[in-house]
Amino acid sequence: SSSSSSSQGASAITKQELKRYDRTDFSWSDEAQRHLHDTFHLREFRPLQLRAINLTMSSKDLFLVMPTGRGKSLCYQLPALCSPGFTLVVTPLVSLMEDQIMFLCSLEVPAAMLNASSSKEHAKTVMAAMADPKSPFKLIYVTPEKIAKSKLLMSRLEKAYKAQLLSRIAVDEVHCCSQWGHDFRPDYKMLGILKRQFPQVPLLGLTATATSSVLQDCEKILNVSQPLTLTASFNRTNLYYEVRFKASDRDGSLNDMASLIKRKYLGQSGIVYVFSQKDAETVSSELQKQDIVAYPYHSNMDAKDKSRVHRKWTSNKIQVVVATVAFGMGIDKPNVRFVIHHTISKSIENYYQESGRAGRDDLPADCIVYYGFADIFRISTMVVMESVGQQKLLQMVDYCQTVDRCRRSLMAVHFDEVWEEKDCNQMCDTCRHRNDYNSVDISPHARQVVQILELAASQDEKLTPLKLLEAWSGKGPAKHRKMIQITTLGRHDAEAVLVRMLLLGYLREDFSFTPYTTHFYLKLGRKAPLLKSATHRLSMNMRSSGAAVKLRVVGDKERSKEPKPAGQSSEDGPESKKAKRGLS
Ligand code: ADP
Ligand code: MG
Ligand code: ZN
Numbered sequence: 001s002s003s004s005s006s007s008q009g010a011s012a013i014t015k016q017e018l019k020r021y022d023r024t025d026f027s028w029s030d031e032a033q034r035h036l037h038d039t040f041h042l043r044e045f046r047p048l049q050l051r052a053i054n055l056t057m058s059s060k061d062l063f064l065v066m067p068t069g070r071g072k073s074l075c076y077q078l079p080a081l082c083s084p085g086f087t088l089v090v091t092p093l094v095s096l097m098e099d100q101i102m103f104l105c106s107l108e109v110p111a112a113m114l115n116a117s118s119s120k121e122h123a124k125t126v127m128a129a130m131a132d133p134k135s136p137f138k139l140i141y142v143t144p145e146k147i148a149k150s151k152l153l154m155s156r157l158e159k160a161y162k163a164q165l166l167s168r169i170a171v172d173e174v175h176c177c178s179q180w181g182h183d184f185r186p187d188y189k190m191l192g193i194l195k196r197q198f199p200q201v202p203l204l205g206l207t208a209t210a211t212s213s214v215l216q217d218c219e220k221i222l223n224v225s226q227p228l229t230l231t232a233s234f235n236r237t238n239l240y241y242e243v244r245f246k247a248s249d250r251d252g253s254l255n256d257m258a259s260l261i262k263r264k265y266l267g268q269s270g271i272v273y274v275f276s277q278k279d280a281e282t283v284s285s286e287l288q289k290q291d292i293v294a295y296p297y298h299s300n301m302d303a304k305d306k307s308r309v310h311r312k313w314t315s316n317k318i319q320v321v322v323a324t325v326a327f328g329m330g331i332d333k334p335n336v337r338f339v340i341h342h343t344i345s346k347s348i349e350n351y352y353q354e355s356g357r358a359g360r361d362d363l364p365a366d367c368i369v370y371y372g373f374a375d376i377f378r379i380s381t382m383v384v385m386e387s388v389g390q391q392k393l394l395q396m397v398d399y400c401q402t403v404d405r406c407r408r409s410l411m412a413v414h415f416d417e418v419w420e421e422k423d424c425n426q427m428c429d430t431c432r433h434r435n436d437y438n439s440v441d442i443s444p445h446a447r448q449v450v451q452i453l454e455l456a457a458s459q460d461e462k463l464t465p466l467k468l469l470e471a472w473s474g475k476g477p478a479k480h481r482k483m484i485q486i487t488t489l490g491r492h493d494a495e496a497v498l499v500r501m502l503l504l505g506y507l508r509e510d511f512s513f514t515p516y517t518t519h520f521y522l523k524l525g526r527k528a529p530l531l532k533s534a535t536h537r538l539s540m541n542m543r544s545s546g547a548a549v550k551l552r553v554v555g556d557k558e559r560s561k562e563p564k565p566a567g568q569s570s571e572d573g574p575e576s577k578k579a580k581r582g583l584s
Pocket of ligand 1: 069
């Protein structure tokens with residue numbers, strides 16, 4: 001099953017009782033079903049939508065936690081149509097509000113909004129409508145600062161409440177209440193007034209990102225006592241996750257990507273995420289050279305150009321948007337068949353969000369990330385100021401390095417969930433290549449690296465990852481070459497060893513700042529001294545196809561290659577074998 005639910009708080013509706021809210025024989029059930037089809041033009045409810053709607057229609061206070069794009073809005077929009085009066089919706093951003101009003105308008109659902117830029121005239125009309133039983137508005141959107149600052153609005157809401165026209169309060173992005181969340185907004189702190197003044201009105205809080213401590217905080221701030229919490233699984237079962245290796249010396253990913261887009265994804269819509277604005281320009285022009293209709297998107301473009309690219313992509317006139325992460329909010333295209341990361345994301349959470357824009361229509365879609373050694377350090381210098389930025393980046397690197405565990409199970413821990421590997425259904429590359437890896441002993445190689453760094457330190461020299469690689473492969477200054485052991489490993493394996501050492505703490509990162517840039521160096525980590533002992537061993541798992549030829553396989557762990565399941569990799573381009581080599 002793709003979703004689960006849990007109830008928290010002392011109101012403790014049991015699982016059994018919760019199940020009752022999946023029924024379709026409530027007094028509003030027929031009307032709800034009719035609106036689903038005729039107003040929203042949707043075929044059926046997604047997991048937990050019906051339950052959430054029945055709970056809020058039953059006047060329960062409810063927190064709904066669901067991944068972005070799963071359809072939280074429907075859980076208050078549809079009940080609004082089945083209830084008298086109107087639903088008050090609190091939304092943090094005017095742009096989100098405008099999107100919703102436009103959407104509802106296209107469905108002929110009467111809705112209005114109040115924000116800082118509303119004209120006096122408009123505000124007057126909307127506020128008057130609140131206490132008017134003949135008002136057409138079923139949903140009224142407001143920003144939190146309106147609630148915090150407008151006495152007039154509060155007095156109108158009082159009036160509506162007394163007239164029993166305020167049927168429900170929806171607080172979107174409810175995690176903004178909590179200072180522990182990632183997106184705290186001070187005005188959300190004031191929303192406690194709503195439940196205090198309107199205790200009889202059911203409140204529905206919605207979010208895609210909330211841990212239980214954040215939710216507890218929201219509960220206090222909003223003055224709701226013992227709300228129910230429904231949590232949908234974050235496991236996107238229709239998405240196929242894959243990591244491909246990207247060579248550092250030349251951008252081999254470009255040809256690989258182009259051939260994927262031209263063959264496997266011919267005529268299908270997708271996003272390529274890149275690291276920088278410059279990359280957005282260069283990668284899109286490279287793809288254009290290969291006759292792919294690709295356009296860049298980044299925050300340095302004119303608003304006009306950005307919305308043009310977005311619009312043309314939405315209407316399938318552009319196949320691929322090559323974008324920085326600025327391309328994200330408000331993207332609600334259902335038929336995105338692939339999201340390719342030309343560069344790794346800065347954290348697994350970010351990767352989940354960005355790749356999650358694929359397959360919103362529940363049909364199969366691919367999420368591919370190209371993983372290259374040099375990119376780690378490009379991103380490292382970017383996240384250096386974030387308190388746990390480095391740690392999160394290394395988790396992403398670890399996700400990419402891993403060859404022996406389901407990619408889903410690696411993601412799940414970041415959502416406090418457990419997704420069983422068996423539930424992956426071979427919808428990730430590691431599950432498909434289940435036994436295609438070897439455990440190799442990298443201790444002798446790691447000792448060589450330590451020797452180089454010790455030598456550098458003794459000469460008061462700092463080594464960037466690239467300089468370290470050069471020294472190790474005998475391309476450094478002549479004075480070094482005599483004193484160190486030059487590696488027999490190919491570039492890719494050498495990089496893999498360095499990353500493994502970094503992940504395990506045998507190496508660590510070191511930064512230095514100049515007025516213009518941040519420099520990134522590799523140094524010995526806290527575990528490096530362990531390698532002094534001749535018996536200390538360090539191993540790593542590597543794909544057996546292709547790479548690791550020079551690396552000694554540990555013990556009897558050599559595994560037999562299983563035939564690949566039918567129906568995959570045959571449609572990959574000719575470049576993909578090369579790109580998949582080794583780490584991936
Ligand atoms: P969220 O707020 O959870 O990020 P939205 O409410 O904005 O998501 O909905 C995302 C998209 O999912 C919208 O295009 C919406 O029309 C669509 N959607 C919602 N419910 C369903 C459903 N039951 N079946 C198909 N599509 C749905
Ligand atoms: Mg939403
Ligand atoms: Zn898997």
